[in-house]
Amino acid sequence: MRLERRENVPLSTVAMAPLAAILAALVLAAGLIGAAGVNPLTAYGEMLRGALGSRLSITEMLTRATPLILTGLAAAVAFRARLWNIGGEGQFYVGALTTAWIGHSLALPGPIGMAVLMVCGMAAGALLLAGPAFLRLRFGVDEVVTTLLLNFIVILFVGLMIEGPLRDPLAFGWPQSVPVDGAYRLPDLVPRTRLHIGLLVAIAAAGVIWLVLTRTVFGVETRAAGLNARAAAFAGISLPKTIMGVALVSGALAGLAGAVEVMGVTGGVTTTMSPGFGYAGIVVAMLAALHPAGVVAAAIFVATVFVGADAMSRATGVPSFIADVIVALSLLTMLVALLFTTYRLRR
């Protein structure tokens, strides 16, 4: 048995891979649901109804998908250039914290203020990833380690800030930061739901990233550098500049996710406001095969699982942690599926 490289991979195969991976993950997770004493089909039915069964549940799901699209884009952009940014979670939190801090005391007209706050969140995320990128370029420090560990540092720092200088005095002792001014809360997309226009921001970001990757000099050079660094260097593409550029874009996207979540949903920052948006972004990016349009679809899948799992848990008693299991399994099955889209097994 050996792996043989496929000569030409039709687009339909590439598109089928994530579907096959998700199906495989669901089948594998069905075993666990069965072990919990529930018919998997019943459980998945509840899950679907919980996430897509009503207008309210759909808006909840899309609200959850919004930051996932942005953190997914952050991972996709970085991974394409082989910059292994595992720090989406940390970048999300610095984006959120910066937005809450500045947005609390900012005095600008609403829409302008919103734009300014988003830029601030992006800048914070970009700066946070610039550090590990610099360490890698200058000293060869593995960014997987630095970005991952920075996540914990950032969350502890957020804890420090919201217990201290940025503590919300009106939160009845809850560890929560001051909220952004009401003028900068993102308007609802659907009235009387939590869904806000951040969704449109995220989808627009996906469009912009797609355009940048396929149509610009920066995109072509980034792809070349990611696919064959030596050939890129031979063609005169500066690898340090490319990596740093990618780091800034990737960090900015994850920071934007934090900004949008604060302005659109939570108002203030807590250390539990993200159910792992940064990490789930990695799964989203992989399920999307690093394609910006795919990221939107993959984020909706992951959000469906997360939101649906809560409803399923209430209805059937299966712990909602099954959502984490399904998402994690789908990453593993997607990696296998990607292997088989590039290679075939031969005797």
Next chain:
Amino acid sequence: MTDVLELSNITKRFGALTANEDVSLSLAQGEILALLGENGAGKTTLMNILFGHYTADAGEVRVFGDTLPPGKPRAAIAAGVGMVHQHFTLAGNLTVLENVMLGSEPLGRLRSNRAAARKKLMAISDRFGLPVDPDSKVSRLSVGERQRIEILKALYRDARILILDEPTAVLARPEAERLFETLRGMTKDGLSLIFISHKLHEVMAASDRVAVLRGGRMVAERRTSETSPAELAELMVGRKVERPVREDHRIGAPVLLADRITVADEGETKLDDISFTVHAGEILGIVGVSGNGQGALGALLSGLMHPSQGSLTLNGADAGHLGPRGLINAGAARVPEDRHAEGAVGEMTVWENAVLERVRSTEFSKLGFVRQAAARAHAADLIKRFDVRGATPDTRIRLLSGGNMQKLILGRCLATGPRFLLANQPTRGLDEGAIAAVHAELLAARAEGAAILLISEELEEAVQLSDRIQAIVKGRLSQPVTADEADPRRLGLMMAGVWESTDAA
């Protein structure tokens, strides 16, 4: 003589591609058989079937009269077949002895019997005249030594039939000659050998018999003593191929001037006080045994390394510190040594590769956006002008054959009408037809007045194309000799580094 190995009516298809069709072949005891064919003729596939890496769709393999079960390399090894791959399969972090033992012991055994293994290895080493130090780490060995380990590995497993896939691809000529002497000695000891090659001169020099594969079919078998290089070339390619000939013409003014350049990288001197001049309309050949500084010279002229002393001047302006894009803007073009590693991004399209070097120029971009239409048109033009087969602008470049990829890279270089062209090993690994095409393009560029620096390890090629030749030895350059003065003996001496003593005399 009895046949030790028989392949009968082997057919193997990969999807739509037929790699081998009804191929039969036999090998006699003590014989050296050369399997000759262009790249893609099906030589490696055939040997992989023999060795059990692939399963044939039809046909069978018999070793010493017994049919081998298909798809089982272990069965082939047990029957006494050993294979030495073109790309070595050695673990650099292990010692020679450990590499040789690897895989020959049962996995479940707790202790490996090193003492016995060492004894056996040294006995084989003595018997076949293949000296090794069993305790040195493989990563420290030269390419020639590594190949010796590969051969020993096969012999250690008691191979009676040895298959060598392009054994000289990575060797300099003296090393290659030594290898063939060793192989010849081994046949006297009863071994039978097949070696795969597309180099005519070594087939003529080293084999008893030649089998020629073309397009997956066995087209001819000849006794080596009864054939000629010309006949083999024609059989291999299927038509008469002649390399173009350099014609005399007027050489112009100096274009590229290297004045006493030293290049040091991480404290190591890669190029040592070298000087050369390339004139307009001239090809300057740099010959030498692989690993004598060609890499650094190529990197210097590609803008990837910079002189630590001395100066590089292109068209009268300093060019030593420009970097790749700066060099290109100054009128230089570069054909890299390794087209897969440096020349092209395999997963990107032909058009993207065609413009990658100049994607920031106003010709191919505007306000940071790529002008895709212009880039695609440019690629289509290159494909047409340089006869790149099997390609459209949107084909992924890794799907092209080596020769067609090289034609595209050469086209990318020549499209701008460069003043200076670096051609670093431009025909390495190409088949005869593609070599002739590349040579013709280089000579055409020369005729149009380009100054060309050709780095080549193929003496024949350097002599055919170059107006003047310098040898590179341990990072130093010899004085130039003109093409007329460059007889093989003199070049051989130059490549051995003896020019310095003749200068003094």
